[in-house]
Amino acid sequence: MSVNYNIPCLARVTAATVTTATFAKPFVPFYLIGSTVIFAATSALGVALVAIDWRPIYDMARKVADVLVILAAFYGLVIVNFLVLSRPAVSATHLVGILALHSLFMIFGFAAARALKAVLFVLLSAAAIYSIVIVHYAARFGDLMRDGYLHDVFGVGEPAVSITFHQNIGMMLGLAALAALGLGSSRIKRIIAIGALPLVLLFMFYIAARGALVALVCSLAFLVGASVWVRSKKLALLAVITIILAVTLASGLLYQRALQDKEVDPKASDAISRTIREIQDPRPGFRIQILARTWDRISNEPNRLLFGRGIGMFPVNEGFGAPDWLLRKTEGARHYPHNVHLEILYETGIVGLLLFSILAFLPIGLSLKRWHSFSPAEKAAVSLYVFNLVSSELSGAFAFSYDFQFFFALAVGIIARKRMNGVAVADMPPSGQARLLSAG
Structure with a gap:
């Protein structure tokens, strides 16, 4: 098989479009002008671009059949679990939303792996916009954290939205910090990217973006650890x-x-x-109390340990009603255990937890096997997945965290391309192999 190492313009446009679609809903400036419309438009455009250029993506998918088999087994379990345990209490649109939107964003992430720098540039651009807004607000009004909480720096005017700004800002800055490491093609750029890390970490601590702070530290530790692993x-x-x-x-x-x-x-x-x-704080709505309550139910109901209670049943059991899908957020959709592995264990049992855990850590293990041949952009992309995986352990929701599926598939797409490259290298003469491997 021959592999084209020159990234087509269409692949770059596709990667930029699908990354924008992934972050259209949480990106606050889009919220001010209509995030749902932007999400729908960029998603539709992304689907069209993937359909136009489907053949290279299909060739990549053939190289990760092992991952796809486990993926099919897990979502097959999700379907059966829902139909058997959840259907009487939860609308079918919840399952349809999971299957349709998870599939969509995994396809988007997989396609984006063909042009990683476009993905990294979009993330860096989003953080730059956030930084401009924050600096402008600080120049006009002073301390962002006066009175002990982050103020409405974006001028949304809705307390229910602005109360989550600290984590939203921290998440975007953390992703951008890792993206900058991948875009550091020259020594000066790498020095700037590394030098910015302490500032980003301090700012996260300042605004109390705890989840993003921990995720960034873990991602940086992973990058260091992966380099040590090679040696x-x-x-x-x-x-x-x-x-x-x-x-x-x-x-x-x-x-x-x-x-x-x-x-x-x-x-x-x-x-x-x-x-x-x-x-x-003993109030039941805080994270520690939610985690403790969830674990108590799991440990006190051993008869449900194998297959769980059903997809979407956590908010039902909490008394908030059934969840729905992304475009129709019910009250039930706002309540989840804040730990994706705990949620999977609660709703799908040990069987689901085992399959999900294999899926979650498989891209990391496969990446470490080929880490010595990864480019800075590829290493940064895998660290973005680590960032998102850690974030999902601190505040993620299985049904609605679509960025997790995107970055998971992005990492798997990198593995697929490396496997394609390996086949191409094996067909080359020794001199060509040496040139290609040194370029990687």
Whole structure:
């Protein structure tokens, strides 16, 4: 098989379009001018572009048949689980929305893998727009975090929306920071990208974007760990074990301190103070209470441990009613366990959790096998998936986190292209193999 290493213009346009579609709903400036219309338009355009250029994408898909088999098994389980356990209580549009939109964004992510720099540039551009808005607001009104919370920097005028700005901004800045590392083709660009990381991390801490902060730290640790893995697998494994133990110990100490700390400032806006207040707050709507309540139900109902309670049943059991799909957000859609693996265990049981976990970590494992041949853009793209995976463990919802499917498929698409490249390299004479591998 011959592989074309020159990226066609159509592939770049497709990648930019589908990335825009993926972030059309959460991108706040689009919210101000009609995010649903932009989402629908860019999605339709993305589908058309993928359909026009379907053959190379199909050839890529043939190289990751192993991933597709596991993917089919998992979503087959989701369908059966819904029909058997959820159908009496949850509308079929919830299942249709999961299947249709998850498929759409996985196709988008897979297609975008053909032009990674276009994806990275869109993410960097979105963060640049956020930065301009933030700087403009600070210049006019001063401290963003006065009174202990992030103010409505975008001028939305709806408290229910602006209250989530800290995480939205943190997520976009974190993705852009990783994208900048992938676009650092020269030494100066790499120095600028690396030099910006401490500023991004400090700003995330300042606005208490805790989920994005942890996700970015984990993604950077993954990049460092992957580089170590290439040189010494034993050293990398030892480092991972050490980090896990240290994080577990630190988390335990923080939790104990939070339970005993009675002098935390009720207006302090930093990430640690907010976390302590959240741990101490007994109200059922806070994340710690939701996680504890979910785990209690799982552990106290062993008869449902194997196959779960049904897709979409968590908000029903919580008393908020059934969820629907993206374009019709019911009250039930606003409530989920805030941990995608815990949600999968709750709704699909151990069988679903096993399949989902294999799927979630498979792109990372396959990437590490070929890490030495990855370009900076490819490494950054995999780190974007790690960022999103960690985020989903802190605040993700299986049915509605479409960016997870996008970045999952983006990482799988990179693997597919590497496998295609491997076939092409094997058919080359030795001199051509050497030139191609050195270029990678």
